[in-house]
Structure formats: C-alpha cells, structure tokens
Amino acid sequence: MRCHSLVLLGCIALALVTDVARAQTAPTESPTLQALLLEVRQLRQALQAATIVGQRMQVTVSRMQLQVTAVARAAQRLDEARSKLAEAERWRKRAAAQLERFESLQRQTQDERDRVNRELDLRSAKGELEARTAEEQELRNIESDAQAHVQAEQAKLTEIQDTLDRLDKSLEGER
Numbered sequence: 001m002r003c004h005s006l007v008l009l010g011c012i013a014l015a016l017v018t019d020v021a022r023a024q025t026a027p028t029e030s031p032t033l034q035a036l037l038l039e040v041r042q043l044r045q046a047l048q049a050a051t052i053v054g055q056r057m058q059v060t061v062s063r064m065q066l067q068v069t070a071v072a073r074a075a076q077r078l079d080e081a082r083s084k085l086a087e088a089e090r091w092r093k094r095a096a097a098q099l100e101r102f103e104s105l106q107r108q109t110q111d112e113r114d115r116v117n118r119e120l121d122l123r124s125a126k127g128e129l130e131a132r133t134a135e136e137q138e139l140r141n142i143e144s145d146a147q148a149h150v151q152a153e154q155a156k157l158t159e160i161q162d163t164l165d166r167l168d169k170s171l172e173g174e175r
Contacts, residue, residue, distance in 0.1 A: 053171055060164045067157040074153045078146040085139040092132035099125040 102125045106118040 050171070053167055057164065057167050057171075060160060060167060064157065064160045064164060067153065067160055071150065071153045071157050074146065074150040078143070078150050081139065081143040081146045085136065085143050088132065088136040088139050092129065092136050095125065095129040095132045099129050 099122070102118060102121045106115065106122055109115045109118050
C-alpha cells in the first residue's frame with residue numbers, strides 16, 4: 001500500500017506541476033494578453049514619437065526666437081541705413097543748391113577779382129557736391145545690402161515657421 005500511495009502521490013505531484021507549467025505558459029498565449037501587450041507596445045512607440053516631435057518643436061521654437069531677433073536687428077540696420085541715406089540726400093541737395101547759387105553769382109559778377117573768388121567758390125561747391133553724391137551712392141549700396149539681408153533673414157524665419165507648422169500637423173495627425 002505504501003507503494004501504491006507513493007505512486008498516487010507522484011501522479012498528483014505530476015499533475016500539479018503540469019498545471020503550474022500550463023498556468024505559467026497559458027497567459028502568454030491568451031488573446032487578451034496578446035492584445036494588451038500589443039497596445040502597450042503601440043503606446044510606447046506613440047509616446048516615443050511624441051517625445052521626439054516635442055523635442056524638435058522646442059528646438060524649432062528656440063531657433064525661431066533667435067531668428068526673430070536676427071530679423072529685428074536686420075530691420076533696425078535697414079532703418080538706420082535709410083535714415084543716413086535721407087540725411088545724405090538732404091546734404092547733397094543743399095550742396096547742389098549752393099552750387100547753383102555760386103554759378104548764378106558767377107554769371108552776374110562783372111568784376112574780375114570777384115569772378116576769381118567766385119571761381120574758387122564754384123570749385124569748392126563742385127567738390128562738395130561730388131563728395132555728397134559719392135556718399136549718397138555709398139549709402140544707397142549699404143541700404144540695398146541691408147534690404148537684401150532683411151529679406152534673407154525673413155526667408156529663414158518663414159522656413160522655420162513652416163517647419164513648426166509641419167511639426168504641429170504631425171502632432172495633430174497622431175491624436
């Protein structure tokens with residue numbers, strides 16, 4: 001009987017071990033568990049993607065802030081160039097008016113000594129007008145360069161804004 005009870009006890013132990021083994025492997029085969037694992041993996045991937053997009057957005061927003069500052073600086077330089085150009089134009093017009101007055105006086109002067117003095121004034125006025133004209137042209141070139149710089153910086157800002165819009169749309173698509 002002892003042998004019989006030992007065999008019976010061995011069978012029960014084998015059955016229990018088999019049930020425990022099935023219990024350990026059965027949940028991995030369960031369709032519900034498989035669905036949950038799949039969903040957890042998908043959520044993890046979505047979270048990783050959202051994190052990456054969020055980081056890209058932060059970098060892009062920082063770049064945009066820097067670019068807004070660059071556009072503002074370029075616009076300020078353009079305004080300064082335009083202001084200097086306007087001042088140079090006023091000085092050139094004054095020099096041109098001065099030259100016309102000297103030419104008119106030269107034509108009206110009869111005395112030879114006065115004509116010599118007027119000739120010196122005319123030369124000085126012509127030199128002043130040439131200098132003011134050259135200065136105005138140089139400032140026009142500076143203004144043109146400043147305008148091109150503003151446009152280039154604005155184009156960079158537009159590109160960054162477009163990138164931010166694309167990132168925003170990609171986030172909307174994931175929702």
